[in-house]
Amino acid sequence: MTIKQKMNGQGLARLMRAMTCSWVGLRAAWKNEEAFRQELILALMLVPLGLWLGESGVERALLVGSVMLVVLVELLNTAVEVVVNRISTGHHELSGLAKDLGSAAVLVSLVHAVVVWLLVLLT
DSSP states (O other), X not given: OOHHHHHHOOHHHHHHHHHXXXXXXXXXXXXXXXXXXXXXXXXXXXXXXXXXXXXSHHHHXXXXXXXXXXXXXXXXXXXXXXXXXXXXXXXXXXXXXXXXXXXXXXXXXXXXXXXXXXXHHHO
């Protein structure tokens, strides 16, 4: 057994630890990030709608997947912002660029979701 395995556990213990960390992250995002709250509330409305409106498994997967992608990208953007803020609170060109790129990724995922919904529902 390696040192890393001893620290993180194995099997079910590792899975439980990972799930706990995931819930901590989700709660922190909900508590601290207004954009995450807005996107999650929207996802809670759109996922059931996508399941209902999709006429096939593929359409349902596209509708639901595009919405879930927005939530996923928002979580990653938040992680980038937290790491950048942890490194330094002072202004730095590269820190600003990292945050702008994360924001751009969220925008692209939102545009992707809109395009998918339009293509699936209007064709």
